[in-house]
Amino acid sequence: MASARVARAEREAQMLEIATEVFCERGYAGASMNEIASRCGVTKPMLYLYFESKEGLYLACLTFVGEGLIAAIEKSVAGAGTPSEQVLATAAGLFSYAEQRDRAWWGVIYSETMPVDSVVAEATAGYRSRIFTIINRAMAEVFSDATDAEAASHALIGAGESLLRWWVQRPDETADEMAARLLRILGPFLQ
Amino acid sequence: MASARVARAEREAQMLEIATEVFCERGYAGASMNEIASRCGVTKPMLYLYFESKEGLYLACLTFVGEGLIAAIEKSVAGAGTPSEQVLATAAGLFSYAEQRDRAWWGVIYSETMPVDSVVAEATAGYRSRIFTIINRAMAEVFSDATDAEAASHALIGAGESLLRWWVQRPDETADEMAARLLRILGPFLQ
DNA sequence: TTCGCTCCTTACCAATGGGTAAGTTTACCG
DNA sequence: CGGTAAACTTACCCATTGGTAAGGAGCGAA
Numbered sequence: 001m002a003s004a005r006v007a008r009a010e011r012e013a014q015m016l017e018i019a020t021e022v023f024c025e026r027g028y029a030g031a032s033m034n035e036i037a038s039r040c041g042v043t044k045p046m047l048y049l050y051f052e053s054k055e056g057l058y059l060a061c062l063t064f065v066g067e068g069l070i071a072a073i074e075k076s077v078a079g080a081g082t083p084s085e086q087v088l089a090t091a092a093g094l095f096s097y098a099e100q101r102d103r104a105w106w107g108v109i110y111s112e113t114m115p116v117d118s119v120v121a122e123a124t125a126g127y128r129s130r131i132f133t134i135i136n137r138a139m140a141e142v143f144s145d146a147t148d149a150e151a152a153s154h155a156l157i158g159a160g161e162s163l164l165r166w167w168v169q170r171p172d173e174t175a176d177e178m179a180a181r182l183l184r185i186l187g188p189f190l191q
Numbered sequence: 192m193a194s195a196r197v198a199r200a201e202r203e204a205q206m207l208e209i210a211t212e213v214f215c216e217r218g219y220a221g222a223s224m225n226e227i228a229s230r231c232g233v234t235k236p237m238l239y240l241y242f243e244s245k246e247g248l249y250l251a252c253l254t255f256v257g258e259g260l261i262a263a264i265e266k267s268v269a270g271a272g273t274p275s276e277q278v279l280a281t282a283a284g285l286f287s288y289a290e291q292r293d294r295a296w297w298g299v300i301y302s303e304t305m306p307v308d309s310v311v312a313e314a315t316a317g318y319r320s321r322i323f324t325i326i327n328r329a330m331a332e333v334f335s336d337a338t339d340a341e342a343a344s345h346a347l348i349g350a351g352e353s354l355l356r357w358w359v360q361r362p363d364e365t366a367d368e369m370a371a372r373l374l375r376i377l378g379p380f381l382q
Numbered sequence: 383t384t385c386g387c388t389c390c391t392t393a394c395c396a397a398t399g400g401g402t403a404a405g406t407t408t409a410c411c412g
Numbered sequence: 413c414g415g416t417a418a419a420c421t422t423a424c425c426c427a428t429t430g431g432t433a434a435g436g437a438g439c440g441a442a
Contacts, residue, residue, distance in 0.1 A: 003389095003390075003391095005388085005389055005390075005437090005438065005439090006389080007388090007389090008388075008389080011389085025307070026220065026304065027218055027220055027221070027303060027304035028221075029217065029218055029220040029221030029304060030218070030219075030220030030221075030304045030306075032428080032429070032430085033429080033430065033431085034428085034429080034430090042389095042390075042391095043390070043391055043392085044391095044430085044431080045390075045391075045392095045431085045432075045433090046389080046390065046391090048430090048431065048432075049389090049390090053430080053431080054429095054430065054431090107303075111303075112218055112298075112302070112303065112304075113217060113218035113220060113221045113303075113304045114221075115217075115221070116216070143375075143376075145375075147372075148372060148375055148376060150357075151354060151357060151372055151373075151376060152376045154353045154354060154356070154357045155350035155351075155353055155354050155376060156350070157353055158349040158350045158351070158352050158353020158354065158356075159346035159347070159349045159350040159353070160346075160349070161349050161353070162345045162346055162348055162349020162350070162352070163342060163345060163346050163349065165345070165349075166341075166342060166345045181338075181339060181342055182342075184334075184336075184339055185334075185339060185342060185343045185346060194419095194420075194421095196407090196408060196409075196418085196419055196420075197419080198418090198419090199418075199419075202419085223398080223399070223400085224399080224400065224401085225398085225399080225400090233419095233420075233421095234420070234421055234422085235400085235401080235421095236401085236402075236403095236420080236421075236422095237419080237420065237421090239400090239401065239402075240419090240420090244400080244401080245399095245400065245401090
């Protein structure tokens, strides 16, 4: 049963991807270290050797996905001018990241099942707030009332989440098609 | 430590409310029967006596919230004419239900952490699909392409979810204020 | 060949999970 | 008063959980 020996860096990367998958599938509470390990073709102590604890592993997945996602969004939004363009660019960044990685991975940032007041909960909140800031910059230009802008930002993010979830179920649709669809859907809203 | 004796019907209602709360807070996997029982001021076997199993309890919470929510939405949407009115009415129904019950309870329908392919997962999917049907009826009138309508419906539902989550954090805002805010936010979108 | 480092496993621990058997208390009713 | 049913608890079962200790196996270097 001895698995093939794999260099640490490579194994860590594999663990990160698989753990992200499992956390997205089952949520923080529902994911078990045993399952993650066995899906890596390895046993539990390896996970603890490389990532210290379940929290540590989750945090690693979170930054792994979070930094990539935010980088993709920021890059995509950099060239956008009007608020409408910014919103569409955010979505496009999201879609392209999801396309080139795994469509379900964003879920690790919007997972709801980690223990309240834990360091993991705080960290996810941090990433959510960074994404919120990006969208809210655009909404603040559209709405005169700051609270309206805030609510609209949250609504937009929720819509994006939901679209991503929907997209996961339709693997034949590309990121570009998805962006075009979004343009049609949001059409009347844009100025 | 013996808790006050309470008639079965009353105790069941209390258990349902508290279990719904806990399931919303922690997700299906993260919620423990022990915690639910102790928050009811009762011990675990009582839960099993009245609800058979964790799945049974969750299903009871689900229909408890689901039927109420859908009834509220359908009642509110009954008088709506145009698609825009239907969307706003759906949201108003949602808000009023949340207002008179508990703002976080809808979460039991949109929880993500139950075991895949379980009877609970199927049941939640059923309620989601009923809500989807209501919204999609409106979207189908707006978009000529059925897939666009589908995507738009999911986006709207996601936006609603997100707004509810946001609303939970702002207890001083009433359902009516929330509906008015939604009208301002969605304004440009409505025809 | 042997040392030593890295990768990896077996085998365990205490705590907690869902779930149950069996018995105790309380209140109402004849 | 005495009995009986409903409300409730104690005390347990076993599987699984997060987590760890200790040792084995492959491999490059000297």
